Amino acid sequence: MERSWADDFFRAVRAKMVKGREEHSDSSLELPAATLIGEMMEECVDIAGWGAIAWMRLVKLQERVKAAEGECARCDCGRMGRAICDNDEQEGR
Numbered sequence: 001m002e003r004s005w006a007d008d009f010f011r012a013v014r015a016k017m018v019k020g021r022e023e024h025s026d027s028s029l030e031l032p033a034a035t036l037i038g039e040m041m042e043e044c045v046d047i048a049g050w051g052a053i054a055w056m057r058l059v060k061l062q063e064r065v066k067a068a069e070g071e072c073a074r075c076d077c078g079r080m081g082r083a084i085c086d087n088d089e090q091e092g093r
């Protein structure tokens with residue numbers, strides 16, 4: 001049977017929970033609900049920050065791939081064979 005993304009994801013979640021139990025015993029289970037909510041909020045901020053970093057890297061990667069394929073590297077004008085298009089010149093890039 002083929003391994004799915006869900007299997008990999010839940011395996012990673014389980015490993016993270018086992019590691020957390022080893023580091024903190026079961027003390028997390030006893031924390032007040034408001035503390036757990038605060039922890040989740042901090043994780044959301046972390047995820048957003050890492051997402052912003054990933055976004056910036058993906059934009060640069062997309063530009064390199066477009067340039068390698070001969071497309072406009074900065075927009076979706078569809079012009080082929082140009083690293084900089086008329087849209088860049090109009091916007092002062």
